[in-house]
Amino acid sequence: MNCKKAAGLLLRALDGRLGEKERRQMEAHLLGCASCRAREKEYREVLDLLRPGRVPEPLPHFETRLMAKLKESERARAVLVWPRWAARAAAACFLVGLFSAPAFFFFNLESL
Ligand SMILES: [Zn+2]
Numbered sequence: 001m002n003c004k005k006a007a008g009l010l011l012r013a014l015d016g017r018l019g020e021k022e023r024r025q026m027e028a029h030l031l032g033c034a035s036c037r038a039r040e041k042e043y044r045e046v047l048d049l050l051r052p053g054r055v056p057e058p059l060p061h062f063e064t065r066l067m068a069k070l071k072e073s074e075r076a077r078a079v080l081v082w083p084r085w086a087a088r089a090a091a092a093c094f095l096v097g098l099f100s101a102p103a104f105f106f107f108n109l110e111s112l
Helices: 003-014 020-032 034-050 062-110
Strands: none
Touching: 003 020, 003 034, 020 034
16 A cells, blocks of 8 residues: 555544454554554544544633623724714704705895
């Protein structure tokens, strides 16, 4: 078996889906090939991470750091609400002025 064939069979080997002959060939190849052994180790580690039911432990002080970030985010959001509200009020005033100006101008002409 060469490295290319071993790489193609590696996932099946890790799942236990190789036939007896291929399994023995793979084991023999892995014994003599350091790069394929390294690849097998990487695949095995990735498969271990993807295994269902495996929940990684949170880092130390995770909850403390999370709560600090949440408070910081809430403060930032509160600051952003006022400019948004002020922009809407300014737009509303502009529209009221825009639509009432012609009427005001028209009434002033009739009074002359
Ligand atoms: Zn190899």
